[in-house]
Amino acid sequence: MKGVLLSGGSGTRLRPITHTGPKQLVPVANKPVLQYALEDLREAGITEIGVVLGNKGREEIQEFLGDGSEFGVEITYIVQGNPLGLAHAAGCAKDFVGDDDFVMYLGDNILQQGIGELVESYRAGDYDAGIALQAVDDPRQFGVADVDDTGTVTRLVEKPDDPPSNLALIGVYVFSPLVFDAIERIDPSWRGELEITDAIQLLLDDGRRVDSHVVEGWWKDTGKPEDILEANRLALENLDGAVEGTIEEGAEVTGSVDLAPGAVIEDGAVVRGPVAVGSDTVIGEGTYLGPCSSVGPNTTIENAHIESSVVIGESEITTSGKIVDSLIGRNATVGTAEGLLPEGRRLVVGENSHLRL
Amino acid sequence: MHIITHTCPSCGTVVAANELESDRVMKCPGLGCDTVLRFEDLPAEDREHFLENRDQYQI
Numbered sequence: 317m318k319g320v321l322l323s324g325g326s327g328t329r330l331r332p333i334t335h336t337g338p339k340q341l342v343p344v345a346n347k348p349v350l351q352y353a354l355e356d357l358r359e360a361g362i363t364e365i366g367v368v369l370g371n372k373g374r375e376e377i378q379e380f381l382g383d384g385s386e387f388g389v390e391i392t393y394i395v396q397g398n399p400l401g402l403a404h405a406a407g408c409a410k411d412f413v414g415d416d417d418f419v420m421y422l423g424d425n426i427l428q429q430g431i432g433e434l435v436e437s438y439r440a441g442d443y444d445a446g447i448a449l450q451a452v453d454d455p456r457q458f459g460v461a462d463v464d465d466t467g468t469v470t471r472l473v474e475k476p477d478d479p480p481s482n483l484a485l486i487g488v489y490v491f492s493p494l495v496f497d498a499i500e501r502i503d504p505s506w507r508g509e510l511e512i513t514d515a516i517q518l519l520l521d522d523g524r525r526v527d528s529h530v531v532e533g534w535w536k537d538t539g540k541p542e543d544i545l546e547a548n549r550l551a552l553e554n555l556d557g558a559v560e561g562t563i564e565e566g567a568e569v570t571g572s573v574d575l576a577p578g579a580v581i582e583d584g585a586v587v588r589g590p591v592a593v594g595s596d597t598v599i600g601e602g603t604y605l606g607p608c609s610s611v612g613p614n615t616t617i618e619n620a621h622i623e624s625s626v627v628i629g630e631s632e633i634t635t636s637g638k639i640v641d642s643l644i645g646r647n648a649t650v651g652t653a654e655g656l657l658p659e660g661r662r663l664v665v666g667e668n669s670h671l672r673l
Numbered sequence: 674m675h676i677i678t679h680t681c682p683s684c685g686t687v688v689a690a691n692e693l694e695s696d697r698v699m700k701c702p703g704l705g706c707d708t709v710l711r712f713e714d715l716p717a718e719d720r721e722h723f724l725e726n727r728d729q730y731q732i
Binding site: 366369374378382383392393394395396397398400404407408409410411412499500502503504510 | 674675676678680685686687688689691692695702703704729730731
């Protein structure tokens with residue numbers, strides 16, 4: 317079985333963070349989102365992985381993943397170019413996949429429990445496809461599956477007004493090569509994209525068997541800033557922190573703390589886990605770093621109060637104002653305006669930024 | 674929809690036809706690969722199909 321990891325998309329909902337990089341490399345608990353998917357594939361025994369690249373952020377993704385050897389996998393790149401839909405992305409992988417079954421995994425999704433059970437469920441039956449599902453509160457916002465008592469899918473409905481179930485499709489699928497024939501036979505939808513749900517529905521219409529697996533544990537699509545913060549919270553709560561950096565005497569540290577090599581929590585700082593602190597970052601005196609925060613590498617924080625936030629890295633934060641529920645991009649400087657006249661905040665804000673002051 | 678791709682003979686990187694057509698001639702985007710890929714590398718039948726249905730391959 318092979319893996320096809322989708323890494324395209326423009327990331328518009330994550331602007332301005334995605335002005336300078338692909339959404340799949342935004343860190344959650346100091347690890348790029350894409351790496352979670354890659355590790356899930358590897359842990360399911362899938363080491364031949366095709367990474368589908370779109371128009372944006374190709375070089376950054378290739379630089380991060382390389383040939384895959386650093387992650388224990390073998391990567392082939394597939395350049396989709398225009399974002400013509402998930403079925404188009406899958407179709408572009410046809411030559412790479414050959415006669416194998418494959419898992420298609422959206423590279424901006426994180427699953428708490430990985431994909432092992434989905435793959436096992438597919439392998440255990442005589443199926444032509446398998447889909448991962450999760451029960452959601454409002455299925456009208458999702459593609460929804462109707463399944464019978466054995467878990468076999470009977471039909472798919474995209475964003476239905478009257479959902480047949482509360483089981484939404486999340487971004488992981490297993491396919492046999494038969495899906496390529498279905499993709500050849502579907503047309504672009506009203507939005508100009510080849511929809512993978514149309515291809516799966518065609519498999520069902522052809523009498524093919526489609527397995528479903530209801531994913532236990534949490535699942536996050538990290539498409540928006542609030543999703544990144546929530547995924548960060550969930551991932552940190554799962555993280556077994558390792559202290560490889562330095563906690564100075566006089567620092568007050570409680571809870572799970574993941575401290576990378578070279579990171580320092582200085583005397584006079586207060587850190588309450590779960591938190592992750594990247595390499596060579598300094599949590600300085602007078603700082604409060606509160607639960608569910610991740611601070612990336614090479615960052616300095618002094619006299620600041622930060623909680624439930626993600627600081628991507630290479631930044632300096634010295635404001636005395638409280639920072640909560642925030643996503644701060646790379647190379648940001650957040651200082652203090654105290655003592656400056658006229659009084660007021662000084663901002664240099666990029667396009668598509670969101671501030672609440 | 675007929676999806677047309679070309680696989681780099683040197684490194685196995687796969688490139689979609691829309692990408693090849695927009696550049697006509699491009700260095701393979703595979704890591705460390707210097708092979709030159711051309712839209713003309715595609716079979717004539719695929720090139721013809723792509724050009725006749727170009728709108729489908731744009732977004």
